[in-house]
Ligand SMILES: Nc1ncnc2c1ncn2[C@@H]1O[C@H](COP(=O)(O)OP(=O)(O)OP(=O)(O)O)[C@@H](O)[C@H]1O
């Protein structure tokens with residue numbers, strides 16, 4: 001069982017720059033940070049190590065999480081998967097969650113954080129990838145308050161909208177939100193609610209922005225060095 005600690009972020013203070021870069025589509029919106037392997041010390045085994053995985057719909061979060069799990073032994077906790085599981089289980093919240101997902105909106109944080117907390121507590125691992133969370137400042141604050149921890153690393157998969165739409169429409173996994181109307185709404189919500197979270201972590205030097213265009217393996221080669229100091 002993982003040990004709950006207030007934060008181990010002091011182990012990962014690797015911000016080198018707070019230069020505001022106004023070049024390019026997304027760097028226009030975020031504070032630029034730089035990463036390198038040597039700046040990320042190895043955490044003490046047993047201490048909670050949380051990675052938030054951010055990015056727009058279809059940017060490849062889940063796909064890259066699977067690669068990180070395989071290479072570095074994280075436990076993958078996908079907020080979207082937990083919510084879909086809750087719907088499938090016939091829980092009291094199920095119909096509200098379903099309509100929220102259909103509309104591309106954000107489920108109240110209390111519900112999502114409770115599901116994440118249960119998932120983390122039922123794991124013996126101490127290294128977690130929290131995928132698709134936090135989606136809003138409300139999500140972020142609720143996690144900090146309930147779990148009592150901050151992320152050590154925040155990954156942001158930066159992908160052009162056109163590419164995200166193409167990937168989602170080709171996904172073919174029967175998701176109720178994989179249609180053009182819901183994708184448009186999800187992109188709007190992403191712009192409105194997720195950017196403040198991305199900026200928040202960027203300003204704290206925790207954000208690793210990864211260009212998510214390319215093959216799955218090419219993208220993973222940009223992710224790998226971030227976790228290289230961690231043993232499996
Ligand atoms: N680099 C890539 N190039 C092309 N297709 C990709 C790439 N990465 C992932 N995909 C495909 O794009 C689709 C979306 O990927 P994935 O489910 O990992 O995205 P996501 O960020 O988790 O999306 P969501 O937020 O909707 O859950 C999947 O069908 C996946 O196989």
Ligand SMILES: Nc1ccn([C@@H]2O[C@H](COP(=O)(O)O)[C@@H](O)[C@H]2O)c(=O)n1
Nearest residue numbers: 079080100101104105106107132133135
């Ligand atoms: N923190 C979150 C995460 C997800 N949702 C809802 O689930 C939908 C699908 O999420 P994916 O991560 O699998 O893309 C998302 O569009 C939201 O409706 C949420 O509310 N809060």
Ligand SMILES: [Mg+2]
Nearest residue numbers: 061062080132
């Ligand atoms: Mg996903």
